[in-house]
Amino acid sequence: MQIKEPKNIFRRIAQLRKLKKKSVVVGFPKGYNPYPDGTPVALVATVHEFGSATVPPRPYFRTTLQRNNFYKSLRKMTFKKVIRGELSESIAMHQLGDTIANDIKDEIVAVNSPALAQETIKRKGSTNPLVDTGHLKQSVTYKVVK
Numbered sequence: 001m002q003i004k005e006p007k008n009i010f011r012r013i014a015q016l017r018k019l020k021k022k023s024v025v026v027g028f029p030k031g032y033n034p035y036p037d038g039t040p041v042a043l044v045a046t047v048h049e050f051g052s053a054t055v056p057p058r059p060y061f062r063t064t065l066q067r068n069n070f071y072k073s074l075r076k077m078t079f080k081k082v083i084r085g086e087l088s089e090s091i092a093m094h095q096l097g098d099t100i101a102n103d104i105k106d107e108i109v110a111v112n113s114p115a116l117a118q119e120t121i122k123r124k125g126s127t128n129p130l131v132d133t134g135h136l137k138q139s140v141t142y143k144v145v146k
Helices: 009-021 041-050 061-067 071-083 089-110 118-124
Strands: 023-027 141-145
Antiparallel strands (some): 023 141
């Protein structure tokens, strides 16, 4: 009895090896897209996530990862598509990055507690704690790294 080798098995194995070496980094890279006054967006993002002496924590990043604990299974499903030849490695990694970044952006908009101080609401004209100009939300990005 002869065992048949699946079509393009060596190409698929090579693709998996490439994928295994890659990862997606999502967040606010150092020096990326500072506010108009020069304030680093990563600093503002960190203060909102963890709080400071004057700003209460309003976690959006950790919350996104906790609420969407399916990222590992999404990665697995995406890699299966690569193996079947339905996606390239590059597109697969970018789809993962896009999905996670968009989930974080959605969470930035959804955060509503702790509530803002009344003086802050008057100044901003909004009750949304993490959205003022939209700069933080627009600054969420990802990078595929090897």
